[in-house]
Amino acid sequence: MLLWLAIAVLTAVAILAVLVPLSREAKTVAPGAAEDAAVYRRQLTELEREREAGRIGKEEAEAARAEIARRLLAAEREAEPAADRKGGLWRRRATAIVALTGIPAVALAFYMAQGSPGMPDQPLQARLGTPSGENISLLVARTEEYLSRNPDDGQGWEILAPVYMRLGRPRDAARAYENAIRVLGSSTERQTNLGDALVMAAGGVVTEEARGAFQAAIEAAKASEEGAPEARFYLALAKQQEGDVAAAVKELRELLEGAPADAPWREAVQETIARLAGAQNEAAAALFQSPEPQVGPVARSLPETHPEVGSPAPAPAPAAGGPSEEEVAAAAEMAPEDRMAMIEGMVENLASRLEEQPDDAEGWLKLVRSYAVLGRKQDAVEAVRSALSSVSDQGGRREIAQLATDLGLPGMEELSQ
Amino acid sequence: MxxxxxxxxxxxxxxxLALALSLIQSTVPLWGAxxxxxxxxxxxxxxxITTLFFVGLSFAALVYAYVxxxxxxxxxWANSHSAKPMLYKVTGVWGNHEGSMLLWVLILALFGGLVAMFGGNLPETLKARVLAVQAWVASAFLLFILFTxxxxxxxxxxPGEGQDLNPILQDIGLAVHPPLLYLGYVGFSIAFSFAVAALIEGRVDAAWARWVRPWTLTAWLFLTLGISMGSYWAYYELGWGGWWFWDPVENASFMPWLSGTALLHSAIVMEKRGALKIWTVLLAILTFSLSLLGTFLVRSGVLTSVHAFATDPTRGVFILMILVLFIGGSLALFAWRAPSLKQGGLFAPISREGALLFNNLFLVAATATVFVGTLYPLALEAVTEEKITVGAPFYNLTFVPLMIPLLLAVPYGPMLAWKRGDLIGASQRLGVAMGVTLLAVVVTLVFTGTEGVLPALGIGLGIWLIVGALNELADRSGLTRGAGRHALSRFxxxxRSAFATAIAHAGLGVTVIGIVSTTSYQIETIRSLETGESLQAGAxxxxxxxxxxxxxxxxxxxVFRLQVSKDGEDLMTVAPTKRFYDARQMATTEAAIETFWFSQLYLSIGEPQEDGGVTVRAYYKPLVTLIWIGSLFMAAGGLVSLTDRRFRVGAAKPAKVRLAKKPRTAEAGA
Structure with a gap:
């Protein structure tokens, strides 16, 4: 409501800006040449003042006076007597009517088309309304400001870093740890924290950079008795993320063997080993899923699918023709030899099914991939050859040829032509 | 609240409401006149005045919303961020298309309001028409803002959080560069309004020139500072050490500056001698047209460059319509009415007027080369889809040769008398300047070796401008004619106009020295460094x-810390940085610039290397700061000239006096 009052006041001001001058007393408007003459006369007086003040030489003043006088004469010749043209009441009325109706009409038309008169201001401060939330960011900002002036205060960086972690700013935390290391020197704890922050920043992937930090942590721990179990744990995870699950499990087992019996993290490592073993099986089972996720040498995409550090790859949804969830679960509980036999059995089943119904691009893709993972290269090449001759769908054939190229099967160049 | x-x-x-009032202002005063x-x-x-109040209120409201x-x-939301420092929240108001257009209109309204408030001694009909033309421009741009x-x-x-301002623009340079530039651009609108009003009146009043010159001077002064500021901003913010790129956006502001400089000089002729009336009117129209063109180039998004942050085609078409309407309309009016304007005084080719006309012809030709260099690539791209870039090589072949005779002639201008001058006499009186210039060239050659003849001549040109300007002051105070102790009182x-001319012309010389020295004697080193390694840039x-x-x-x-040392002595630690802005996912380079006297050491960081090293770009730029210091002198000259409020009448020396004494400059009322 108050906005409308303000709008009304402003509109009134605008209208008055037109009406007030209209209501003033009229005076004669001199023609241009008469104005010229006035200007020249003013110039003459000014010239006289200049000369008296001695700011202009006598000759120069004479020359200038002659010049101005010439112009003045010309202007006076030209100037006709000012015509007295008063009146014009109708002009004033017309203007007033336009002002009274036109200004509000134009203004409201434009404003109503785009304005939001009902909407109050939304200052950020008022919307936040939580002073405590403000304070921590204020504190951080103040510390940042302090550290930008004193970048060599290692203690400061070390205090700020975990705060960043808690605020969910791992990238900033990593930089703070880097600074702490730069100033205070490398230590197991700092390097491990740095690696931790880097892994978090990368969404759970143990990046090259993070690995460097963990390696430095282990390096720094050589002298101490405790070692750097966390760093070793992450490096094992890195192996797993590269697709080398077996090596990951092996390293974790070693970590466990060297650990004191009362180490608080024993349980966590054991759990991870169990999960990784499960993941190994799932990786095998994934053979039977649609093209991704892939396994073996092609499995580098696996880490990206990890939402969190150390958690196993999520179980892929079973697709038609693949093993059911129960089968996968069963496989996970089996001994390694039995598991292998089960997988091979499934592959044979698939192969014989494809012999009967060869026009199945999906099936062939699965089979080729399985052979490749099981290391049966010759069978894989055979499968590709059969597939290319029996799949009718051109897109499917291209996909199979592509997979063969990706897997680097020997002699595929001629096949895919 | x-x-x-x-x-x-x-x-x-x-x-x-400002639009509604501007529409009334566009018509009623014209009718009244x-x-x-x-x-x-x-x-x-x-x-x-009321429109100024409303636009000011509107602008203040937008600033408030940002704060x-x-x-x-x-x-x-689109251009700010709650974490942004307060200064950049405020400058962010005009760091974007909409806000900068509002600033444009605010400055337009400000100039209109100033004419209304201080134009008391203008002929009434002229003032009414000037304000009406000013309101046409304001209405067009207010409609542009409200529609697009x-x-x-x-x-x-x-939304919970804003999208932040383009990080390149989060800089103190942005706080001052656009407002200065706009004060310049829009200031020329007054000259334009006066020109169109004079054409409507059908006569150019005596008061006309007296009024146009200070407004042109004010606009020119701000434009000079704005361009200079923009150049320095690009120099330290963009991180590759260049100070002028012949970028279309830079050219867009340079063209009105060139023609505005011409207008400034032709307005002097008109004010003092009543000559060159039609030409001055045309220049006033052209100068503001070039300002509008600049606004179009930057605001329509036809260019893709750092400055062009608007990309909506509807806007481009709208501004193009404004451009066609105002330029086409005013030129048509000129073609129709100019023949009826009365021509002013006559003058000989060798005279102050002649020198100023010489200046005008060269400046307009220079404007034309920049115009072609800026618009030809755009036209070519529109017609053939072919993208070409017109850069320094083009301007070195076209613009620079036009500047050399112009700069050589500059010291002669103030030395020549009005109406009929004496070239040989002027040359004699410039003898000291010529001697000093020659000496400067020889000294430069001694220090740099004979290979750099052209740069040495360039330095000489700058010295010629500076000493020529001082020579003129000395001559006028009688020092060169043995006035002795009277010289000081005469000086x-x-x-003030004499000082203004000297300061501005000397400033031009200072800038020329800076440009020549930086372009010819710069040392550039780019190397990848590992910790502890070093590189050499000059000394x-x-x-x-x-x-x-x-x-x-x-x-x-x-932050990369670099140790700077000279002759084995550590001078300082500098810290060029690379910044990364999260909200916009953009990186910027902050160069480290160290000033030693008038020279600068410019250090910036390139892309990081695989092996942990870092690419350091080091430039030693001798006398580079003179480029901007010179422009400050030019602006200061403009300011001094503005404070000289006297009427100016130029009269020739009476012939009798000339015969009786040795030739001297005409000083009548100048």
Whole structure:
């Protein structure tokens, strides 16, 4: 409501800006040449003042006076007597009517088309309304400001870093740890924290950079008795993320063997080993899923699918023709030899099914991939050859040829032509 | 305050009212002038001042929305961020298309309001028509804002956080560069309005030139500072050490500057001698047309460059319409009415007027080369889809050769008398300047070796301008004619306009020296450095110390510390940085610039290397700061000239006196 009052006041001001001058007393408007003459006369007086003040030489003043006088004469010749043209009441009325109706009409038309008169201001401060939330960011900002002036205060960086972690700013935390290391020197704890922050920043992937930090942590721990179990744990995870699950499990087992019996993290490592073993099986089972996720040498995409550090790859949804969830679960509980036999059995089943119904691009893709993972290269090449001759769908054939190229099967160049 | 009603909405409504008032101001005073109705004429002044109030209110409301981070205003949301420092929240108001257009209109309204308030001694009909023409421009741009670029559009629901301002623009340079530039651009609108009003009147009054010159001077002064500021901003912010790129956006501001400089000089002729009237009117129209063209180039998004942040084609078409309407309309009016304007005084080719005309011809030709270089690539791309870049090589072949005779002639201008001058006499009186110039060239050659003949001549040109300007002052105070102890009192008694001319012309010389020295004697080294390694830039050794990652309010930065030493002595540690802005996912380079006297050491960081090293670009730029210092002198000259409020009449020396004494400059009232 108050906005409308303000709008009304402003509109009134605008209208008055037109009406007030209209209501003033009229005076004669001199023609241009008469104005010229006035200007020249003013110039003459000014010239006289200049000369008296001695700011202009006598000759120069004479020359200038002659010049101005010439112009003045010309202007006076030209100037006709000012015509007295008063009146014009109708002009004033017309203007007033336009002002009274036109200004509000134009203004409201434009404003109503785009304005939001009902909407109050939304200052950020008022919307936040939580002073405590403000304070921590204020504190951080103040510390940042302090550290930008004193970048060599290692203690400061070390205090700020975990705060960043808690605020969910791992990238900033990593930089703070880097600074702490730069100033205070490398230590197991700092390097491990740095690696931790880097892994978090990368969404759970143990990046090259993070690995460097963990390696430095282990390096720094050589002298101490405790070692750097966390760093070793992450490096094992890195192996797993590269697709080398077996090596990951092996390293974790070693970590466990060297650990004191009362180490608080024993349980966590054991759990991870169990999960990784499960993941190994799932990786095998994934053979039977649609093209991704892939396994073996092609499995580098696996880490990206990890939402969190150390958690196993999520179980892929079973697709038609693949093993059911129960089968996968069963496989996970089996001994390694039995598991292998089960997988091979499934592959044979698939192969014989494809012999009967060869026009199945999906099936062939699965089979080729399985052979490749099981290391049966010759069978894989055979499968590709059969597939290319029996799949009718051109897109499917291209996909199979592509997979063969990706897997680097020997002699595929001629096949895919 | 905001609890009662919405400030943003009030600002929106004030803007709309400004349009309504401008429409009245566009028509009623014209009618009044035609009918010689003083009451209708007075409406022009009242509406002009009220429009200024409304546009000011509107602008203040937008600033307020930025300050309180009101993200319900779309413009604030799109260009601000709550974590941004307060200074950049405020400067962010004009760091974007909508806000900068509002600033444009605010300055337009400001100039209109100033004419209304201080134009008391203008002929009434002229003033009415000037204000009406000013209101046409204002109405066109207010319509443009309201139809295509309204900064007061609201968002519902309100977003939680803003999208931040382009990080390149988060800089103190942005705080001052656009307002200065706009004061220049828009200031020329007054000269334009006066020109069109004179054409409508059908006569150029005596007061006309007297009025046009200070306005042109004011606009020119701000434009000089704005361009200079922009050049320095590009120099330190873009990180590759260049100070002028012949970029279309730079050219867009340079063209009105060139023609504005011409206008400034032709206005002197008109004020003092009443000559060159039609030409001055045409220049006034051309100068503002080039300002409009500049606005079009930058605001329509036809260019893709750092400056061009607007990309909506509807806007481009709208501004193009404004451009066609105003340029086409005013030139048509000129073609129709100019023949009826009376020509002023006559003069000989060798005279002050002749020299100023010489200046005008060369400046207009230079403007034309920049115009072609800027628009030809655009036209070619529009017609053939072919993209070409016109850069320094083109301008070195076209613009520079035009500048050399012009600069050589500059010291002669003030030495020549009005109406009929004496070239040989002027040359004699410039003898000292010529001697000093020659000496400077020889000294430069001794220091740099004979290979650099052209640069040495360039330095000589700068010295010629500076010493020529001083020579003129000395000559006028009688020092060269043995006035002895009277010289000081004569010197003190010189009109301010004489000092203004000398300061501005000397400033030009200072800039020329800076340009020549930087382009010819710059030392550039680019190397990849590991910790502890160093490189050499001129006499300076730069050693890479270490690298510190830091966190700013709305960015992260990598600070690279470099040790600067000279002759084995450590001078300082500098820290060029690379910044990364999260909200926009953009990186910027902050160069480290160290000034030694007038020279600078410029260090910036390139892409990081695989092996942990860092690419350091080091430039030693001798006398580079003179480029901008010179422009400050030019602006200062303009300011001094502005304070000289006297009427100016140029008269030739009476022939008798000339015969009786040795030739001297005409000083009458100058």
């Amino acid at each position: 905001s609890g009662f009603f919405s400030i943003a909405e009030l600002g929106h409504y004030a803007l709309v 035609a009918a010689r109705d003083s009451r209708l004429i007075r409406v022009g002044s009242a509406t002009s 309180i981070s009101d993200f319900s205003v779309e413009n604030v 670029s309204n900064p007061f559009i609201r968002l519902d629901p309100t 003190m008694g010189l009109p 300076y050794t730069i050693t890479y110390q270490d690298f510190i990652p830091q966190t700013g309010p709305n960015y992260r930065e990598d």
